[in-house]
Amino acid sequence: MQQAFLGIIEEHQNIIYKVCHVYRDSKEDQEDLFQDIVLQLWKAYPKFRKESKVTTWMYRIALNTAIAIYRKNSVAIDFKETIPEKIHKTDSTPVSQNQDMMFRALRTLSEADKAVITLYLEDFSYKEIAEITGISENYVGVRINRIKNKLKKILN
């Protein structure tokens, strides 16, 4: 069972990677959240009945973990005269400037809005977003429009 699970995670780890970047600022916090999510997925795996898509199941657990796990509010110190070559040991592909800007913009949203827009960007239908988040299908559309407007203001 463990090998089958690891196979799924290996194949779809980009889902966890994206959720970590949307919900956490620092590299360390993203790495901690990555571990939290994998552990929660592993605990939930025996109950995964494969009636839903693997990606739906993974997003549900990953977003839930990202929102529910307690994190202390830390003060972001962003002072630098020159850009250091490598601050932390990177074990994943570096984030491009555009992607960094995108994740920064997404991180300004509320926890619930982050979940909704993440699923929208991942091409889930309104019905699927409603099923994963627990908000009604009609309201998903309203919410996405509001989030788009917020993001337009932030990005321009």
Add this chain to the structure above:
Amino acid sequence: MNIDDLKSNWDKAGIGNKDRNELSAILDIQNHPQLKKIQIKLVIEIVLLIAFLATYNNIFDGADKPQWVNITLLAASLFYMLTDFLGYLTLRKPVQGENLKESLQQFYKKLDRVRYFSLIGSSLFGLSVLMFFATGFAEYGVLKFTVLFIGLLFMMYLLHRNWALRTKQIKKACMQFKESPDAE
């Protein structure tokens, strides 16, 4: 960057490169930073309490105190350890329901319940310790008793603050999933 660019950047992002060995190591709870911290805190508290219960008879003349004081102290200590363990079990399992909204609501209810139990547990423990030392009040003196009282109050404040911050965060997230414009 507009919304279309956002979608395009989203599709390009997220190429994780952890191999099976790295992922397998994550499944071991001992390698898990968050849960390890909670586990260490739990173990330290339980070890300190057990050490206190094992030595208080000799160091603080527990044998000379009334039996009901000793029983109260023992029962309150056990209850405190139980609430501590209950808190650990709850924090280990943040995913509860079938969707995010339901799951967060259930998690909030459980956390809030644990918060109350934890407060009751720490209050009872604090009171039982005070009662224990109050029976020899003349022997310990006002200063020592006051220091102990303040120390216990501080411990309860920290515990309350810790749980309040956790529950506040989840409650805020629950509100954000409500379908009313006012919820935001």
